Amino acid sequence: MNGEAAIVATGLTRRFGRLTAVDAVDLAIPRAGIYGFLGPNGSGKSTTIRMLCGLLEPSAGSVRVLGHEVPRDAEQLRRRLGYMTQRFSLWDDLTVSENLEFMARIFGLGRDQRRRRIAELAAEYDLDGVMRQRAGTMSGGQRQRLALAAATLHRPELLLLDEPTSAVDPQSRRDFWESLFRLVGAGTTILVSTHYMDEAERCHRLAILAEGRLVAEGAPRRLMQDIPAAVVEIEADDTAAARAALHDDGRVRSIAQLGTRLHALLDPDTPEPGAHVARRLAHAGVVAQVHEVAASLEDVFVAATGFRHGPLEPATRH
Amino acid sequence: MFERIAAVMVKEVRQLARDRLTFGMIVGIPLMQMLLFGYAINFDVRNLRAAVVDDAGTSLSRAYVAALEASGVVGFAAPSAGVPQLRQRMQAGEISVGVHIPPDFERRVLERSRPAAQLLVDGSEPMVDSVARGLAAVPVPRRDGVYDRAAPVLELRTEYNPERRTAVQIVPALIGVILNMTMVIFTAAAIVRERERGNLELLITTPIRSAELMAGKLLPYVGIGLVQVTLVLTVGSALFDVPVNGSLLDLYLAALLFIAATLTLGLVISTFARTQFQAFQLAFFTMLPSILLSGFMFPFDGMPEAARWLAQVLPLTHFNDLVRGIVLRAAPLGDLGRPALKLLVFLLVALAIATLRFRKRLD
Numbered sequence: 290m291n292g293e294a295a296i297v298a299t300g301l302t303r304r305f306g307r308l309t310a311v312d313a314v315d316l317a318i319p320r321a322g323i324y325g326f327l328g329p330n331g332s333g334k335s336t337t338i339r340m341l342c343g344l345l346e347p348s349a350g351s352v353r354v355l356g357h358e359v360p361r362d363a364e365q366l367r368r369r370l371g372y373m374t375q376r377f378s379l380w381d382d383l384t385v386s387e388n389l390e391f392m393a394r395i396f397g398l399g400r401d402q403r404r405r406r407i408a409e410l411a412a413e414y415d416l417d418g419v420m421r422q423r424a425g426t427m428s429g430g431q432r433q434r435l436a437l438a439a440a441t442l443h444r445p446e447l448l449l450l451d452e453p454t455s456a457v458d459p460q461s462r463r464d465f466w467e468s469l470f471r472l473v474g475a476g477t478t479i480l481v482s483t484h485y486m487d488e489a490e491r492c493h494r495l496a497i498l499a500e501g502r503l504v505a506e507g508a509p510r511r512l513m514q515d516i517p518a519a520v521v522e523i524e525a526d527d528t529a530a531a532r533a534a535l536h537d538d539g540r541v542r543s544i545a546q547l548g549t550r551l552h553a554l555l556d557p558d559t560p561e562p563g564a565h566v567a568r569r570l571a572h573a574g575v576v577a578q579v580h581e582v583a584a585s586l587e588d589v590f591v592a593a594t595g596f597r598h599g600p601l602e603p604a605t606r607h
Numbered sequence: 608m609f610e611r612i613a614a615v616m617v618k619e620v621r622q623l624a625r626d627r628l629t630f631g632m633i634v635g636i637p638l639m640q641m642l643l644f645g646y647a648i649n650f651d652v653r654n655l656r657a658a659v660v661d662d663a664g665t666s667l668s669r670a671y672v673a674a675l676e677a678s679g680v681v682g683f684a685a686p687s688a689g690v691p692q693l694r695q696r697m698q699a700g701e702i703s704v705g706v707h708i709p710p711d712f713e714r715r716v717l718e719r720s721r722p723a724a725q726l727l728v729d730g731s732e733p734m735v736d737s738v739a740r741g742l743a744a745v746p747v748p749r750r751d752g753v754y755d756r757a758a759p760v761l762e763l764r765t766e767y768n769p770e771r772r773t774a775v776q777i778v779p780a781l782i783g784v785i786l787n788m789t790m791v792i793f794t795a796a797a798i799v800r801e802r803e804r805g806n807l808e809l810l811i812t813t814p815i816r817s818a819e820l821m822a823g824k825l826l827p828y829v830g831i832g833l834v835q836v837t838l839v840l841t842v843g844s845a846l847f848d849v850p851v852n853g854s855l856l857d858l859y860l861a862a863l864l865f866i867a868a869t870l871t872l873g874l875v876i877s878t879f880a881r882t883q884f885q886a887f888q889l890a891f892f893t894m895l896p897s898i899l900l901s902g903f904m905f906p907f908d909g910m911p912e913a914a915r916w917l918a919q920v921l922p923l924t925h926f927n928d929l930v931r932g933i934v935l936r937a938a939p940l941g942d943l944g945r946p947a948l949k950l951l952v953f954l955l956v957a958l959a960i961a962t963l964r965f966r967k968r969l970d
Contacts (some may be wrong), residue, residue: 367814378809395613
């Protein structure tokens with residue numbers, strides 16, 4: 290299968306001085322799908338993407354992108370790869386059409402081809418009305434659509450998107466993801482980093498990164514099914530008391546608050562985890578409703594990242 | 608390749624045309640400097656405060672003093688009793704020029720073997736000296752056939768400053784100073800700005816090569832540099848009567864070489880600076896020695912050896928040699944091989960450094 294993968298990385302590592310930003314990450318990203326990087330800020334998502342497109346040199350490990358060794362053969366990849374930076378990187382003082390025109394020329398599109406493609410993209414990304422507007426005066430959503438249009442001008446086989454939706458409203462985010470699915474439908478491979486759970490859940494496959502390490506990988510549904518923990522949902526009026534009652538329980542690995550509810554992750558081999566939690570709460574005199582529930586992606590994320598680094602450690606492990 | 612360079616050039620020119628501040632400074636810096644330096648030069652030919660010690664007291668000596676005053680260069684205050692008092696007044700800053708007419712003035716005028724009178728000049732003020740030299744050429748008023756002395760009457764002694772400088776040298780040399788300032792600062796800032804704003808991160812992942820990107824960004828500034836040269840020459844000629852004695856073509860060729868050298872210096876600076884502010888600081892760091900050591904303001908020969916060596920590294924030094932040679936001494940560029948060659952060497956070395964340091968990568 291590796292021969293078919295769009296991106297293969299082995300032991301990918303990047304150090305900045307004494308800080309290891311990316312630590313021995315192995316990846317095999319299949320073609321024609323959306324692959325997500327999920328992780329908090331500083332987890333190494335951007336650094337990994339930058340190494341994959343040849344912007345940064347790995348300190349150790351190797352990367353093959355679309356069959357090319359990176360960074361050695363990065364230049365041969367340029368025409369087949371589209372990249373959208375975390376920050377808006379087109380020119381604020383140029384208009385939408387000037388920005389697209391410039392990028393199209395850089396990618397070597399001929400005059401007619403350029404005109405056709407820009408018209409196509411303007412329609413696709415709803416930029417027709419703002420073609421003469423300077424990029425700096427546009428809304429976050431418009432700028433993001435412009436950036437995506439610029440990144441896909443040359444019809445790249447692989448699209449790398451570094452937190453593309455961090456500066457836009459929910460409606461724009463939804464529209465943006467619709468666009469991504471259209472691109473995937475046309476055969477594009479997309480790698481996208483995010484810290485939104487709902488976005489991560491839309492990906493075909495997902496890698497969860499924490500402190501530079503790959504801590505979980507797989508299809509989101511699969512990850513939720515295979516979560517190495519029992520999930521118990523607690524509805525209590527006094528969530529702080531419930532938290533306190535479970536805090537030093539040896540089987541409870543983490544507690545996270547979701548609105549008025551708490552999600553407790555317990556050792557997977559706990560017999561009857563719901564009853565276990567209910568007993569503890571009753572013992573502490575906390576009035577609560579307790580259910581065993583299926584894991585959400587958030588639980589997967591907490592299980593993958595919080596177990597080792599969460600606030601409960603090491604208090605829960607004596 | 609040319610398509611991509613052209614694309615970058617079009618983009619740069621568009622951005623430049625929209626950036627009113629930068630655009631204004633491209634024209635504003637030359638104009639401001641021309642007016643500042645130009646009028647400072649003109650200032651010195653009018654009404655220098657002077658005092659006279661007339662030990663002769665004859666009608667000829669009085670006529671001579673009147674002739675000096677009529678030149679408009681000096682305005683005489685109350686006369687002094689003697690040379691020591693004259694010096695004292697100069698030291699106090701009361702006067703800039705003192706004239707001492709000795710008791711045997713008439714005989715000296717007739718004998719012609721010795722200077723007839725003495726001019727004391729305050730050399731602590733940079734421009735006074737050259738003006739006073741013009742004063743020395745004022746002849747003694749003729750008196751039918753007797754005093755037709757053509758040789759200068761005065762012996763010139765510049766106190767506090769033995770150097771002699773001509774003011775006209777300033778304006779042609781301003782071409783270099785202005786180009787140096789604009790080319791280095793604006794190119795360094797233009798490149799660093801793209802890094803700072805993240806544009807470079809995007810450009811690196813496109814097929815454009817570093818050399819194409821640099822060429823596209825720098826070429827518009829060559830045009831700007833030539834416009835500035837023309838501006839300085841035109842204003843210099845219109846306002847300050849500075850002639851171009853040599854070949855205009857040679858002058859523009861020399862300017863092109865200098866523009867290339869300073870653009871490359873800006874490029875080198877841009878590879879060291881992380882922010883636009885750092886780029887400005889580094890640019891000024893190179894500007895100050897350029898202005899002080901290049902011979903623009905202070906005579907090169909008077910500098911200590913270490914400073915002269917340092918000046919050899921500055922492109923402005925060699926361009927000043929070229930521009931003064933062409934504009935004032937009407938020397939053909941072919942005869943100015945040494946400074947031209949040194950400028951070329953600077954260009955090549957800086958280009959090598961910039962190429963080695965500018966990588967198409969972020970780290």
